Amino acid sequence: MVDLAIVGGHVLTMDADRRELSPGAVLVEAGAIVAVGPPAIAGQVEAARTIDATGCLVLPGMINTHTHAAMTLFRGLGDDEPDRLRRFIWPLESRVVDSDSVHDGALLGCLEMVLGGVTCFADMYFFEEEVAAAAAAIGLRAVVGQTVIGHAAPDAATPAEALERAGALLADWRGHDLVIPALAPHAPDTLPAAVLKAVRDLSAAENAPVLIHLCETEAELATIRERSGLTPVGYLDSLGLLGPRLLGAHCIHVDEADIALLAASGTGVAHNMVANIKAAKGVAPVPAMLAAGVAVGLGTDGPMSGNTLDVIGQLGYVAKLHKLTAGDRTAMPAREVVAMATIGGARALGLDDRIGSIEPGKRADIVLIDATGAHMTPLYDPYAALVYAANAADVRTVTVDGRIVVEDRRLLTADTDAIKAAANDRRERILAALPG
Ligand SMILES: [Zn+2]
Known part of the structure; x- marks a missing residue:
């Protein structure tokens, strides 16, 4: 007897051999994948639930390795403002971000992500305990990082206070099935070295992940060069922060030596293409990073940056x-992109022993993508269909840790109308608080 059988459909396992089964079956027991094979394997055991995946692509859940989910409340504001972070976002956040707003915004972000096939996300924000609670309420897997920044923040007057909040987050969520508490120092240039060292020490003591914006802007490079004579990657290396527990978001402005350091240290990278090109920041040299063996996953960045999650x-x-960028249509093939969205993201977050592929022993984070739409018909190469034609609305069913969270495009774990209404209720207050 198993809990769940997903039968039929074209299974993209994203395992090391990139094995595909068409049709295939996946058996789930106690939240874990216990068997993957032809549909006949489902006939050999009784299943409490069977999902017919005919017409679907069946693959590991998408992993969003970098976001700020609660910023859904600000989506679409100030999109084309210059120097937006300092002149627009930080002043706005200082006026309206509190634990209630993060609660509502994070739920909305989780709703959007899970309906779009995201089963795991890595988040950096203020009042991060609310993001943890939202992920747990919706039933999403999440690495939640409490922001530590060098100036007064909505939830902490000083970096020391932010570190205290982070310590409490680590203590409160340690050992949770889905939520992994983490530290989120904002960026190398927005924090003094002493605070970065304190983050390093707390992360080491608690074996906690660290999420940071890294090599995102030219201004960051200039500040760090002036401070240390190093690149931001070299600077974090000199502080002992690089390593498998660290995930650097963006890594747009990295040179060959930086890439070698990222690879050798096992530091993960979150690649946020859409947000980066919208902000005209540049294109991260991901093909070179992958060739060097860097663990690269995909991210959306916050919904003020990339607008969707x-x-x-x-x-x-x-x-x-x-x-x-490469001037080469063979660069970055579709299968490689799907790998980054799944097993690559899992590697970048140090979770590839648990998630990222459909293999016995891994947790059952699985998405079924309806491939019968006009825009995906006829289906030849499932990777090409997914990368070049599919959209979030094609996601039909989602399981996280073996639990069906979305079924036939409907969220089973929370009231979607109530989540959207709570966000809409904040609209006037946010408009009234916009920086002039
Ligand atoms: Zn970000």
Whole structure:
């Protein structure tokens, strides 16, 4: 007897051999994948639930390795403002971000992600305990990082206070099935070295992940060069922060030596193509990072940056912009992009022993993508269909840790109308608080 059988459909396992089964079956017991094979394996055991996946692509859940989910409340504001972070976002956040707003915004972000096939996300924000609670309420897997920044923040007057909040987050969520508490120092240039060292020590003592914006802007490079004579990657290395527990978001402005350091240290990278090109920041040299063995996953960045939180919407941009940048249509093939969205993200977050592929022993984070739409018909190459034609609305069913969270495009774990209404209720207050 197993809990769940997903039968039929074209299974993309994303295992090391990139094994596909068409049709295939996946058996789930106690939240874990116990068997993957032809549909006949489902006939050999009784299943409490059977999902007919005919017409679907069945693959590991999308992993969004970098976001700020609660910023859904600010989506679409100040999109074309210059120097937006300092002149627009930080002043706005200082006026309206509190634990209630993060609660509502994080739920909305989780709703959007899970309906779009994201089963795991890595988040950096203020009042991060609310993001942890939202992920747990929706039933999403999440690495939640409490922001530590060098100036007064909505939830902490000083970096020391932010570190205290982070310590409490680590203590409160340690050992949770889905939520992994983490530290989120904002960026190398927005924190003094002493605070970065304190983050390093707390992370080491608690074996906690660290999420940081890294090599995102030219201004960051200039500040760190002035402070240390090093690149931001070299600077973090000198502080002892690089390593498998660290995930650097963006890594746009990295040189060959930086890439070698990222690879040798096992530091993960979150690649946020759509947000990066919208902000005209540049294109991260991901093909070179992958060739060097760096663990690279995909991310959306916050919804003020990339505007949407679903990873499927990123896939085509990632493939096409790297082709354009390389001047080579064979660059960044579709299968490689799907790998980054799944097993690559798991590696970048140090979770590849648990998630990222459909293999016995891994947790059952699985998405069924309806491939019967006009835009995906006829189906030849499932990777190409997914990367170049699919969209978030094609996601039919989602399981996280073996639990069916979305079924036939409907969220089973929370009231979607109530989540959207709570966000809409904040609209007037946010408009009234916009920086002039
Ligand atoms: Zn970010």
